Amino acid sequence: MADTKIATATEATSSAAPNLLLMKKKSPGLSFRRFFTKAGVSPYNEVEWELRTAQITDAQGNVIFEQK
Numbered sequence: 001m002a003d004t005k006i007a008t009a010t011e012a013t014s015s016a017a018p019n020l021l022l023m024k025k026k027s028p029g030l031s032f033r034r035f036f037t038k039a040g041v042s043p044y045n046e047v048e049w050e051l052r053t054a055q056i057t058d059a060q061g062n063v064i065f066e067q068k
Contacts, residue, residue, distance in 0.1 A: 053068050
């Protein structure tokens with residue numbers, strides 16, 4: 001039977017971590033300036049929301065789905 005070693009979570013993390021750090025240093029990635037949103041404010045809070053009830057009916061007009 002071949003010798004196999006199962007790495008623990010700590011071993012797997014510690015061996016992979018240096019590679020991840022090197023990858024981040026090599027490519028800084030893209031950066032975009034903010035255009036449509038405001039810093040510190042959720043974009044969802046900038047929209048005026050309207051509450052509605054949605055219904056799906058069959059051909060006879062019976063409600064088969066309703067979301068309030």
